[in-house]
Amino acid sequence: MKVNLEQLKRTIPNSELEDYLKAHLELNSWIMRKGTHTKTKYLRNLIRYSEALKDNDRITESSPNGLLELARHQTEEEKPHVEALEEFQTSLEEVLTETQRAMIFSISITVKSFYNFKGYTFPRFRGNFSYTPREKTAFPKLENLQTDLEKIKNFRTRTVFALESSAPIRMESLLALKWKHFKEVLENKELPMIRLEATELKGKGKAKYQGIKQICFLTPFAKSYILRYKTIFEEETQRKIDLADPQSLELPFLISTSDCDPLTYMGLNSCLERAKAEGYPFRVHIYRTYVNEALMKIGISKEHRDTVLGHKLKAIDRAYSMNEIETLRKEFKNAVKFLDPTYKEDENIQKIKDSIKRTKGIDLTDSEAKEVLDSVMMKFFGSG
DSSP states (O other): OOOOHHHHTOOOOHHHHHHHHHHTGGGHHHHTTSOHHHHHHHHHHHHHHHHHHHHTTSSSSSSHHHHHHHHHTOOSSOOHHHHHHHHHHHHHHTTSOTGGGHHHHHHHHHHHHHHHHTTOOOOTTSSOOOOOOOOOOOOOOGGGHHHHHTTOOOHHHHHHHHHHTTSOOOHHHHTTOBGGGGHHHHTTOSSOEEEEOGGGSTTTTOGGGTTOOEEEEOOHHHHHHHHHHHHHHHHHHTOOOOTTOHHHHTSBSSBSSTTOOBOOHHHHHHHHHHHHHTTOOOOTTHHHHHHHHHHHHTTOOHHHHHHHHTOSOOOOOGGGHHHHHHHHHHHHHTTHHHHOTTOOOOHHHHHHHHHHHHHHOOOOOHHHHHHHHHHHHHHHHTTO
């Protein structure tokens, strides 16, 4: 048997599935108790399998009836429907990689289910197919963040991942970054903000994406990478990034050459692929989950998490934007210990938290404990 891979992998739209089900109403009793996702998967698999057998002249029509006709000719010694499936598996096994063989596994499960439902059971151990499933996507661990980054040779690429570990910016928006977006880094602010407008985000501010924005912050770890990258950038381009020079702030953050040509999407993707080849285990997009989980741990509202992630959300009211930003920054500070591998908890803050918990039964956040500490320090030393 020779299976046409292009035909096998063709897109089967939902409209074709609906027409197929209308033409073969007998299939409803087979799939009626299955979930929506399983129903569509089974129907697509059955169509693909019957087309492959029809192309190889194993059945006369690409339909459930054609498949059943094959099984009706079985004897004690010969079971054509079982042999056809096993030949189908063998022919694909020779041309598909280990990870692609999930398709054979899925189709095999569907075909055996169909025949079993119709009363044509497969003999034990016949028609089975096994493969090595794709490994579960690796997830960044805080304690390994630094050592993982050191696997990447190019410092610019390393900086991109360090940035993502704190400010989860989509790939297309990374290319929109200019040095003006790092104004608060240059001002040496604590937990500096990066603010992206709708035109710099997914959807480019059109239709349902109109008015959205992304407001995220940099941990001390990410900030240190940005500052080190700035030094390299200035050395390579012979251009000084300076708050007093507005033109320098308009330079692209990620460049492909010393002439300050902006890095292209293809160029950025090549950098990320090289990082993977060098042993870096994560994709850029995984850090959106990494940051979101850290924010969830400290109880940040979904609205504020969506703002940090740049999800579709109404823009923050301009009249209250600065207050909202500072609220976000204050909340983000509580998440730093879950994001920054260089974070060290202030022993005095922990002592205050423990003391209040013991005497008052109240759990303070780090920022609340710091406010208590600051007020005590101001009481004794503030007046000079």
